[in-house]
Structures are given as structure tokens and as C-alpha cells.
Amino acid sequence: MEGGARLVSLPRTGKGRLIRRGPVPLYSQVKELLRERIARLRGGEHEQLPSERELARDLNISRMTVRQAVRDLIAEGAVYTAPGRGTFLATEEVTQQLGGLTSFSQEMTKRGLVPSSRLLEAESVTDHEIAARLRVQPDEPIARIRRLRLANGEPMALETTHLPLTLCPGLLSMDLERGSLYELLQRVFRLRFGAASQTITAEAARPATARLLGLTDGEPVLVMERSSELDNGRPFEYVLSWYRADRYHFAVRLVPSRQA
Template sequence: MIDKQSPIPIYFQIEALIDKQIKDGVLRPGEALPSEREFASEYGVSRMTIRQGITNLVQQKKLYREKGKGTFVSWPNIEQPLSKMTSFTEDMKNREMEPGSKLLSFNRVEATGEIASILGISEGTMVFAIKRVRLADHMPIALEQTYITCELAPDLHEGVLHSSLYQYFEQECGYIINDAEQTIKAILATSEDAALLEVEKGSPLLAIRRQARLEDNRVLEAVYSHYRGDRYHFVTKMSR
């Protein structure tokens, strides 16, 4: 409750109250906050005071505003350390989030020059081309295009593509995945990105290209991913 006799500013109490409701799960990610008018009426304070408390939480990225719609609870950012190689499924499970995939396409195609170069094969070699939207707690996080040489996984089937490919490669194919090289750059969401990731066209995304290698130095996969910039960020530890 709000204590108007407290030396703590009322806007700060409002901020703390909303923050606690978010942490306690009373207000959930994506949920709209009551209007400033409703808050002001409930706690008997001015709308300006309510606005200041809410603005502080927006600046902390715990809330976000959508013009003409209101203020909403932000989804927590997902951190991925760059020092360890993990799959998307492993990342989500480590954060106690439910991983998922929406399969958009699964085809055998001839490798183009660029794909062949990354996979270390001849141009025209048959590869699996897999396009998926990756989900965390049912929310789209990344649009992912994966290429795998058919010879490496001749029995790969659609049923595998709704879970972890790395688990399939290690447990079913008996491969030892050794390492990966990633390049990351910032891009803006295209119309396709926006529709599939449920963001506005032109929203910031992280474009990531990963080349994963097996223990014998063969390239296992080439993956092109577009991650939502508002939900995902990478962390690296450096020493001098």
C-alpha cells in the first residue's frame, strides 16, 4: 500500500509496488497495466505521480509503452554467454523456459556456392534446408535457416525438427560436436521477419551465422538466425 506519511517519495512507492507485482507474477509479461487514471483513483494520488513511477520502470525496461495502446509488462531478456557452445533448446531449458519450434519448411536442395563453401562441400551437393521459428514459452524469439549435408544425416526426418538437432546428432547419429564459429551483426526486421517474430517492420534484430564442426573437423551445419533484439542479448567475459 501507499504510505503518504513516509519520507519515501510516493512515485518511488508506486514504482516499487508495480515492480513487486511483476516479480510476484501478479503482472505477467505482455500484460497491460491499468491506466494512469485507474492507478490514481485506486491509490488516491495524482496521475503525474503515477506517470513518474511508471516512467522509471519503462527506463529500466521492465515496462514498455505502445502508442495508442498503453503500457505493458516487458518480457525478460535472454542472455547467452559466448564462451560456451549450446543449442537453442539447451539455452531455454537452462533458463527454465519451454523451448519450441514452428517448422516452416524442410526440403532437400542443391547447395549454392555460399552454402557449399561454409559446409566444406562441392556446389550442387544435396543438403537439407530447414526453416524454423524458435519459441521460448510459446513466444517467437528467432527465425532460423539451417543447412546440413544430407550425407551426414541421411535419416533426418521432420519429427526431429521440433526438438534439439544437437541432441539428435549426438544421441542418434553418435557425433561429437566439437566447436562452432559465430558472426553477429545488427540488422532491421524485414516484412517477413516482422510477421514471423511478431515485431514491427524495421525493429532491431541480431543476425547470427553459425558454423558448427564435428570432432573430425567436418562441418555439421550452417545456421543463419535472426534474433529479436528486444529479447535476446549476448554476454562475453574477457580478461587482460
């Protein structure tokens, strides 16, 4: 299958080094590889991926394996297919699938975008209204973290997160610009997430918000409010976010309530 005197035939496709029989399935490696391509192609002339047959040939794998990768990327909203024409990058508008606690970082990465943050504020405050939402004492210290969230360096959202400091002592002095806050909470502070409630509405961007997001005053922004619980039902975060509506969509899948 591989060895032998083949004319070099090296990475026609960027990085042809798939690992067979490893712990990571081939289709999963192909997905990763396609995400890199997507990131490179983004904004360029041809926002089209190589055909499935071409990928299969170049990577020396079966077309069905390539298809499994492509199917997943379609489901994640990263690409779309047009029968008879090919596979193309999805519009840059990000659609967040609501149906689990999705981290901004994960969401962007899935789309082939590079997430980053600009930390605007990280302080300990007391606020009895927020305290009530987090179900802690009114004078208990609360971490307030304001971040501008970017994708490929472009502003996507402005986010204010509130957490009871007792759940994550020392958080405010950690690096909050790199990586995912959720990842920190899970890994360092061993928090296990449960359910969350979100509401979504829209409003006209106020001057300060508009400036940060790169909009002009009054342009529509999506406003998301989220209250999240740990798996034991205790509230752990209250988040208020403003998303650029021209770059962000929310998606929900409604399962029918079942009755006989």
C-alpha cells in the same frame, strides 16, 4: 531426520520430494525445483522467490545447500539477488553465454522458459554457396531446416540451419518440432561437435521476418551467423538466425591472451 509422528508437513513448497543419497545431488534437485517455480512465477505479480531460509526450512535442508542452487541460477542468469531484499527473477531477456555450443532448447530450459519450435521448412536443396561453406561438393544435397523458435509460446528467433545430408540421412523425416536438433545429431547420428565461429550484427527486420517474430517492420533484430565443425574439424552446419533484440542478448567472456 524424517520418520516418525510428525504432523504431516507435506509439500508446502509445491513438490517437497527431494531424494537424499540418490545419484542427483540435493542442490541440483533444488535448482530444478526453483526452475519450475520460476516458470510459474514468470509474468505474475511477485517475481520473487522464497527466501533462502524459508526454502531450507520447508525442504528440510541446510541453507548452504539452498545457496549452492541459487548461486548456480545466478551464474546462469535465471535470477538475481538484492542483499537485504531477496531473490528475484531475472529480466525475461535471454542472455546466451557464448562459450560452447549452446542449444536453443538448453538455453531456454536453463532460464525456466519452455522451448518449442514451429517447423517452417525441411527440405533437401543444392546450393553451391552453402556447399562451399560446408566444404562439400557443389551438387551434394544439403538439408535446409527453417524453424521459428519460441519460449513460453512467444517467438524468440527465426533460424535457418544447413547440414550436409550425408551426415544425417533421414533427418528431414524426423520430428524436428519437438526436442533439440543438436540432441538428435549427437544421439542418432553420433556426431561429436568441435569448435564454431559466430558473427553477430544487427539489421532492421524485413517484413517477412518481422511478421514471423511478431515485430513491426524495421524494428532491430540481431543477426547471428554460425559455422560449426565436428571434433575432427569437418564443417557440419551453417546457421543463419534472426533474434528479437528486445528479448535476446549475447554474452561473451574474454579471457586475456596470456603473455609472460
